[in-house]
Amino acid sequence: MSLKVVFLGTSSAIPVPNRSFPSIAVLRKDEVIMIDCGEGTQRQMVLSKIGFGRKMKIIITHLHGDHVGGIIGLLQTMGMLKRIRPVEIYGPRGIKGFIRSAMQYLKIKLQYQLLIEEVKEGLVLQEKEYEVYATRANHLIKSYSYLLKERLRPGRFDVDKARKLGIPKGPLWHKIQSGERIILNNKIIEPDMVLGPPRPGRILGFSGDTRPNRKLSEFFKGADLLIFEATYSDKDFEKAVENMHSTSVEAAKIGAKAGAKMLALIHLSARYDNPSIIEAEATKHFSNVVVANDLEVIEVPYPDSGEPFKRYQIKSF
Template sequence: MSQLKITFLGTSGSMPTPQRGSSSVVMRRGRKLIMFDCGEGTQRQMTRAHIGFQRPMKILISHMHGDHVLGLPGMLQSMSLLGREKPLHIYGPVGLVDYVKAFSESLGGPGFPVILYEIQEQGIIYDSDFYHILAIKAIHRSTAWSYVFIEKPRPGRFYPDKARALGVPEGKLWGRLQRGESVTYNDDTVHSDQVTGPIRPGRKIVYSGDTAPNPELVKVSRNADLLIHEATFMEELDDRAAEDGHTTAAQAAKLAREADVDKLVLTHISSRYPDPEMVRNEAQEYFDNVIIAEDLMEIDVSLK
């Protein structure tokens, strides 16, 4: 199973600050990239994080506010200059196609395929043999989506002694058993579950984007390895958070507790909170395993 590394490229709310760039998080699974939002300055942060522009890549845009999409024109221009040929897949709300078309016409279209998907309804937006991605309707001032990355379950741990005892010789047949297949040898059929342990779950990563507290997000976040949730406000401004379609640190922590996630990372931190410990302390009143995202912070998500 591929390594899963999360890099926080931009962690500020609404606008960049001297310490924080505009919203963007990138996930590396093997050599492939999945990016959540692409705020202003994202491409520079990618170079600082030593993440190449030529890799297979999907970009998931939560909504069409500037602090989440203004990095797209520059990134596509740089990819063209660097000779990218691989297709780039971009998912987002209605309005994405018009936006990309407008800046491509004024700046010159990219020299590689850009495939755009405007999400119309909640559900699976991408599915492969290894993982799928869900879009969940967020609660915000404009149409917005939260995203859930879910790896497919893995076969259980393989026990060579059991395979030998059942007469299966070491080699390609063992590989098939480890992948969950049944094999036939000397007219005997051996099933994977005879030589492996219980099926093991894949990893689950949840990205809230901008949203007010959302019961639907609690449901899909159940037992997630990592919940990346916005925390634009603290509790003293909970009325403002509700009005603007945002979440307080305390509310995000309560959501994490209810969903029983392993780890909560708070991002989209407002410049009104220069000391991030204030935000973390509020959240930890309700959920222990809280991290405040910082630009270029990395988290490895291990297999269970």
């Protein structure tokens, strides 16, 4: 099952012609898990054909305008499209008041359920197949970094063992393959009798806006894909300190310390016409690094699959 990360917007607070405001969409089965929702996100969703009908979670790193400016419009559009499925929104304290008051002021009424939760450090949400964790980032206002961690998957199914135990091919195979015990001829057969050891899921890390620190490299430990802000070039280090952002080199060092398999840099300042400067600086400290472009997709493989990461651009028109 592929896990697609679609970069909807990769600019920082001032947009440039080829970069829209921050938003990343993780496509997992029929769900979209969105990290930040900058202005114009809904249009990027149209261009990337993500659509508005999926199961949806929107996770917000912090309440700076460039990261939340697209929420209200997106919610309204989905209302006009007669969306039925609920939408869950997670973010720092204040997110509830911001959304509820804007909707009240604009008289937006939704027929779908809107669940808004203000998060704290630690476990943010639990699903059957994955969990999301938050840790405090280090920015001008209260900000969080997030980690999406898939749960362990059942081990590989051993056909020979299943045959030896006399389990007939069909629904019982399927049941035990998904990790459930079965009863055959009054005997209990546990999944581990035919399955190999549990297999790891994938881990994605999202920095949001932040200065780097040691806590973050711990938090992102073992990430398959780490998406980190690199607002500034190493040459503009003072600006990064002043505005509580990270440089290309700092992001790369966190990626290396965390042992991430791949690092994608986002949130580039409008001052850089050519992102290859940022990429070249980061590459000196971390080999598998890219500067993500708008409407680019990175497909993250299972760590035990031996498959490569895939990277491609969505043809938008």
